[in-house]
Amino acid sequence: MASTILRRATSSVIKSSLLTEASRRSYASVAVGTDILSAASQVSLQKARSWDEGVTSNFSTTSVNDIFKGKKVVIFGLPGAYTGVCSQQHVPSYKKNIDKFKAKGIDSVICVAVNDPYVMNAWADKLQANDVIEFYGDFDGSFHQSLELGKDLSAALLGPRSERWSAYVVDGKVKALNVEGAPSDFKVSGAEVILEQI
Numbered sequence: 001m002a003s004t005i006l007r008r009a010t011s012s013v014i015k016s017s018l019l020t021e022a023s024r025r026s027y028a029s030v031a032v033g034t035d036i037l038s039a040a041s042q043v044s045l046q047k048a049r050s051w052d053e054g055v056t057s058n059f060s061t062t063s064v065n066d067i068f069k070g071k072k073v074v075i076f077g078l079p080g081a082y083t084g085v086c087s088q089q090h091v092p093s094y095k096k097n098i099d100k101f102k103a104k105g106i107d108s109v110i111c112v113a114v115n116d117p118y119v120m121n122a123w124a125d126k127l128q129a130n131d132v133i134e135f136y137g138d139f140d141g142s143f144h145q146s147l148e149l150g151k152d153l154s155a156a157l158l159g160p161r162s163e164r165w166s167a168y169v170v171d172g173k174v175k176a177l178n179v180e181g182a183p184s185d186f187k188v189s190g191a192e193v194i195l196e197q198i
Contacts, residue, residue: 037172046117048135081123
């Protein structure tokens, strides 16, 4: 039901802003060849953790440089923790293929969403995926905004979120990028697709 509501809400938002969205996407700052280290140079993410771990670490953040510099990374973004497609399809596709990513020399498989790190931590625990996938919160959406992957999902009562997407990144450079047509879609951003692009 929630997926149907999200699809309907997304459809009406898309229809009302089709021209604006099409022109915005054609000039998106992220594409194959983009250097994320430059595009999001002032951005930090928050590694998933409990509140107590946050306090102990003095609410530390992780710079984009620390995440991508000198590494082969597969990263996927999604509209939000605990939502239907994200929980039932997107994260599980990466979890079940983690050994294939490691066999291809991938240093990190990362899930990022516009959520706080405490929600991301609880969700990763619930999905039993925190031992194989690194979860990060983009609490204010600045990472997604810097790459023009932000998405207003207010019509579905989610507020500012992100597109559903995946990327293969080597030393900060985007080598492959997949963005779904709608946040409720799951056609191009799953693990199986990006595995073929590595």
